Amino acid sequence: MQVFKNLVRKYRNFSAPAKASFWFVVSNVMLRGISFITLPLFSRLMTTEQYGEMSVYHSWISIFTIFTTLTLWGGVFNVVMVKNPDNQNKYIAAFQGLAITITAVFLAFSIIFETVSSSLLSLSPFLSVSVFVNILATIPFFLWSAKQRFAYKYKMLVAITVVTSVLNPLLGYFFVINTDRKAEARIFAELIVNCILGISFFLINLRNGKVFFDKAIWKYAFRFNVVLIPHYLSxxxxxxxxxxxxxxxxxxxxxxxxxxxxxxGMLLTLVTSGLESSTTPYIYKAIK
Structure with a gap:
């Protein structure tokens, strides 16, 4: 009991960046860790082929996200937050508009050339289109959460992470046990959760920034982050x-x-990636 009281006392003496770093690591572990917890469940419900299809689907999302969003919540984002503290919301809203526009173009091509897209990605037509729908849905939340990390506001981010970490697998389990197309069902459940979050934070970012298109910001963000694509892609x-x-x-x-x-095998990266994402804002502010 005394040990617990000592830990609480030390925690209360943490600086704002230290507290934020701690909770961002916790949220990162929870968000990624839920996949480890539910792995035995879904691997038993699905065949190896279905689980493999789902895994390949998520791999394509990770790769295409770099091209369609330019990873605007990294690189240029931290620079803008430091150099333009009075217009942060405007930049976030404009970044959101740029990433959504590029992703929407890719989505349109995947729908028009559905057969080619499906063959190229080695996925069913539904999943090949869902790749870009998923990316589209996650853009607003990624930008919003990047600002929360930069401002050391961890409470709302952690709360949303907890809710989605629980809701996603629960909804996925319900869908998977009620159909034979289990890979599509699991992914469809994920799409529902991401779309609800995406629409909500799209409206929040748009309301705060009051802009979707800004030629100067779009040009600056594109030129800054397009050269970072090889870095993120590697x-x-x-x-x-x-x-x-x-x-x-x-x-x-x-x-x-x-x-x-x-x-x-990726268990070891949870803490390190959480620490890296939470300390980046502090490093940029310290450099300034």
Whole structure:
């Protein structure tokens, strides 16, 4: 009991950045950790082929997100937050508009050329289109959460993370047990949660920034982050290309078996990635 009181006392003496870093690590572990907790459940409900298809789907999301959103919540985002403290909301709303516009173009192509897209990604037509719908839905939340991290406002972010971390697998379980197309059902449940979040935070960002298109901001953000694509892509290629190659060469069943083992192997990165994302704002402010 005394040990617990000492820990609480030390926590209360933490600075705002230290408290924020702690809770951002917790939220990152919860958001990613839920996949480890539910892994035995969904791996038993799905065949190896279905699980592999779902894994390949998420790999394509990670790769295409770099091209369609330019990862505007990284790189240029931190620079703008430091250099333009009075217009942060305007920049976030404009970044949102740019990322959504580019992603919408990719989505349109995936719908018009559905057969080509499906063949290229080795996914069903529904999943090949869902890749871009999912990206579109997550843009507003990623930008909003990036600002929360920058301002050390962790309470709302942690609360939303807890809710989505619980709701996503629960809804997914309900859908999966009621259909034979289990991969599509699991992904559809995820899309519902992401779309609800996406619409909500799109309106919040738009209301706060009061802009969707701003030529100067769009041009600046595009020129700043487009040259960072190889940097962001290199990290994703290292972590996602293995599953894509296994799926292409051996099939989705082998990709599913590999993904289960790979997921457990990524446990060590949860804390380190959480620390990195939470300390970046502090580093930029310290440099200023």
């Amino acid at each position: 990290m994703q290629v290292l972590s996602q290309s293995d599953r894509l190659m296994i799926n292409k060469i051996c099939g989705s069943s082998d990709a599913g078996i590999y993904s289960v083992a790979y997921t457990f």
